[in-house]
Amino acid sequence: MRVVDGIDLDVTAGRVAGVAGESGSGKTVSMMAILGLLPPGSVVSGEACFRGDDLLAASDEQIAKRRGKDIGLVMQDPHSSLHPMLSVGQQLTDHVKYHLKVGNREARERAIDLLRQVRIPDPEGSFHAHPHHFSGGMRQRIAIAIALACGPSLLIADEPTTGLDVTVQAGILHLLHDLGELHNLGIILITHDLGVMSALADSLTVLYAGRVVEAGPTSTVLGAPRHPYTAALLAALPNPARPEARLLPIPGHLGPPDRWPAGCTFHPRCLYAESRCSQVVPELRSVGGGRLHACLVDPFGPQS
């Protein structure tokens, strides 16, 4: 079963690369592949170059050394990514001691400094507290502190604000933005929420059924989408600027990977589909301005 098919993504220091798509589109699977976290039996091809090394070609031990050190990961649900029985301080220092080979005192100082950086009130007191003492938003801040603990140059944030209240989400977005600048991080932001994407991502790659359908600078991709899927996603969202507009759901749904359609996988749900769309897989092609899209019909192109 092929779940991700030919995804290209560039992340540079100090920039945020967004990966958007519905659940099941392959967002998380691609990132797990980079980190060597896919279950045994998975076949990954291609290259993931990180500071000159191919992560996909690296051995499990080599990857394990970099995971959590050079590459930090923030997952969606801090309820399950933090260990409920260990104090926050221990979770932060274990990690630092393992990767950076530092002593207890230095690890502790580093941990408290990190808690301060993620704006946890009373960092010294919080050091000894357990995850259940904190609200969802605070827990996500702690998860971010752990991801940053060993000074990574790349941070992968997988749905970091999903399930949080908007006010809490806003705080996390500010934090990711500020920390990204402070540490000159490259960030891969994975989310289905195009509002969050718009706030944080410099570039945006839209996935559908494991393939890239559109990519480019966030401002142009969201401001003037070129692929019918991107346009359909935006039309389904409530837009505060146009509150009277009716929300337009996308007809049909993306089935499981073994039943994905031939040709363009979006064609059964696409308003602009033609007969050739069910036969030919559209190539991802460059249309200038750093933009790419994969649509044979190209209904929003300049000629149309």
Add this chain to the structure above:
Amino acid sequence: MSLELVDVSVQFHRSGRTPVPAVVGVSLHVDPSCILGLVGESGSGKSSLGRAAVGVYRPSHGQVLFNGEPVRHLGALARPRNQIGLQMVFQNPFESLNPRRRIGSQILDGMTRSGMSRKARLKRMTESLEQLGLPARAAGRYPHQFSGGQRQRIAIARALAVAPSIMVLDEPLASLDASAQAQLANTLRVLADDQHVGMLLISHDLAIVRHVADQLAVMYLATIVESGPTADVWSLPLHPYTEALIGAIPTADGKGQLPIALTGEVGDPAAPPSGCRFHPRCPYAREKCVRETPPLLDIAPGRKVACWLHRPGRTLRPPAEQDPGDLGAPISLPHGQDVLAHTGGLTTT
């Protein structure tokens, strides 16, 4: 046929500790064909209020009236026949549907006390599934055969089967992807407009509520801080909290703007801040806000707000432009963020 909440409070008792007031003195009314959106952060008491509204929780104070009669506290009892028109859709359709029973029989359950013949009930079941855009054959399937969005529709179809005049829906739009959310939001609007169902729509997502609800009530730490027609509240939020909630919504316009972040977190309902409960997070807070609790006042036709900055007879202005008058000196917000948030969960003093 309407639902009326009069000065309702809900308390949770804890052994050996002070009770937690989850809802304090809330008055609301829901009319047929009208969707009232109840918004607020998690922990604000929205769900507790929703449950009190249908008789799942017994209010510790105040009254819940359905068609003028008190809503009976359900406990283990079935809903009285004259209150079947009041229905609830619970938050999580993964938990509220029985995984081991077919959809059809779960929908029929609700109609056992309706007095309809079996044939009429089967017909009604099919109708309600179809109203939610589900095929009649869905009745023979089990919950796991449906996606999250479809399960939410099934849960709504179950409530709709008894032709309710009022439905209370707890976060029906959460955890759905954008397309399923849009589809369900449109369906709710159709049910209100065509079937004249009144709804209390509980949600933390103000953006989607803006598209669906006629009226809006904003809840903060167990109390209502603002209410009014949705469009008016959205275009000119009067309470600083409402303003912050709207400002925190990121827009998918590609403009790269970070939403406005509010400092701090919702406080502890068992030990709420003095005076105005929002004052520790409010950028406009003044001395009076710390001392005295602002009442929820009628400020303009249809609009209520509980904030010292607004008084009846004054011109409606955003909180930043209101003249603070005699409210005393500004309170400087504690330095940094998230000052209130903290360890201990529900601690008592």
